[in-house]
Amino acid sequence: MPSETCLSAKEIFEKSQEVIPGGVNSPVRACCGLGITPPIIARGEGDTITDVEGNTFIDYCMSWGALLHGHAHPEIVSRAQAQVARGSTFGIPTAIEEKLARKMVEEVAGLEQVRFVSSGTEATMSAIRLARGHTGRSLFIKFEGNYHGHADMGETITLPYNDVEAFRSAMSDEVAGVIVEPIAGNMGVVPGAQEFLEVLREETKRVGAVLIFDEVISGFRSQFGASQEVADLSCFGKIVGGGFPAAAFGGKREIMQKLAPVGKVFQAGTLSGNPVAMEAGLAALELASLPGFYEELKRKGEIITKPVREAMRGGCLQEAVGMFTLFFGPEKVERFEKLDHERFGEYFRFMWERGIYVSPSPYEASFISMAHTDAHLEKTRDTMLEFLCG
Ligand SMILES: Cc1ncc(COP(=O)(O)O)c(C=O)c1O
Incomplete structure (x- = not known):
């Protein structure tokens, strides 16, 4: 029997704060500054989540983009359940790891x-460690507004995103590597300009540094695959675990062969390649590789994004396939911008009170899954238009 509760969300949140810092296991879940008690979720199905009090919400958080196929997709559930029944972890190789790795490769x-590995943080941390081991250098370049997990990145320079000149002048042969989100999702959705990404490639090549694309959000989100072709290493997470804790880093064989046990860069994990997560991840990628999948995801997204973009005043809507952000304040966002938190709070609460859960931060993306029904997307669009146009 699953554990049941008859406590209210407020009671559970208060009790959680006694034993978990801030009552949450990841800060943004606390919905700080939004004037609500965060929902305590009891279950999810398709595009809908239900809290412990029986309230339902159309969900655009989608576990921060991990759920490309929505909650409890039957195929993913049954493949994961079958693996749980065969054993949930061994710490010894299983055949499913090779299958998912091959599908990605x-x-x-x-x-x-x-x-x-088991999380996006671990993927970026390991890729950075590998780049340092490969080059024998330590200095890293990253970009403001990009997020690469919470690990301490050591010696780094932070530059503005999409700023070719700032990048060129910071680049030198002391740089071990450059890490970037090719489609940024952590300052709202801000696609990297083609010229910017090309210059990152040229300059890293010129000085012998490693270019890392952090595709923890963007990998398999907007297309089947990722932007890896031009990078030396890439990091994946979220979608590749099918809703379970799995992530990956990978890239050029020459660099990957520096990892132990073949090479000298040590990297390891008790639950790495966990077979339940691998089964779920492979099922998720197989579903996403069906013909027309991303065209359909794009069509679904545009039910919201086209009309809302046109209605937006005092801000803008930016998107990639399967993800979008309403920016309150700037008319266009190319790099990290300070946003209007008060207006965002009004927007979030307006949606929430009408049974729609958008990602609870002005700097995050909202995610469309294949499980979002047209009726729910239309309801969301109409609610956003009502908020924007009154
Ligand atoms: C681009 C990017 N990289 C890394 C991470 C860290 O992943 P995780 O939260 O799984 O540790 C995230 C998390 O949102 C992310 O968006």
Whole structure:
């Protein structure tokens, strides 16, 4: 029997704060500054979540983009359940790890080898460690507004995103590597300009530094595959675990072969390549590789994004396939911008009170899954238009 509760969300949240810092296991879940008690979720199905009090919400958080197929997709559930019944973890190789690795290597151009880990943070941390081991240098360049997990990145320079000149002048042969989100999702959705990404490639090549694309959000989100072709290493997470804790980093064989046990860069994990997560991840990628999948995801997204973009005043809507952000304040966002938190709070509460859960931060993306029904997308669109146009 699953554990049942008859406590209210407020009671559970208060009790949680006694034993968990802030009552949450990841800060943004606390919905700070939004004037609500965060929902305590009891279950999810398709595009809908239900809290412990029986309230339902159309969900656009989708576990921060991990759920490309919505909650409790039957195929993913049954493959994961079957694996749980065979054993949930061994710490010894299983055949499913090779299958998921091969699917990724076959589908992502330029990805020659991958290693699985358990979170996006672990993927970026390990890729950075590998780049340092490969080059024998320590300095890293990253970009403001990009998020690469919470690990301490050591010696780094932070530059403005999409700023070619700032990047060129910071680049030198002391740089071990450059890490970037090719489609940024952590300052709202801000696609990297083509010229910017090309210059990152040229300059890293020129000084012998490693270019890392952090595709923890963007991998398999907007297309089947990722932007790996031009990077040396890429990080994946979220979608590749099918809703379970799995992530990966991978790239050029020459660099990946520096990892232990073949090479000298040590990297390891008790639950790495966990078979339940691998089964779920493979099921998720197989579903996403069906013909027309991303065209349909794009069509679904545009039910909301086209009309809302046109109605937006005092801000803008930016998107990639399967994800979008309403920015309150700037008319266009190319790099990290301070946003209007008060207006965002009004927007969030307006949606929430009408049974729609958008990602609870002005700097985050909202995610469309294949499980979002047209009726729910239309309801969301109409509610956003009502908020924007009154
Ligand atoms: C681009 C990017 N990289 C890394 C991470 C860290 O992943 P995780 O939260 O699984 O540790 C995230 C998390 O949202 C992310 O968006």
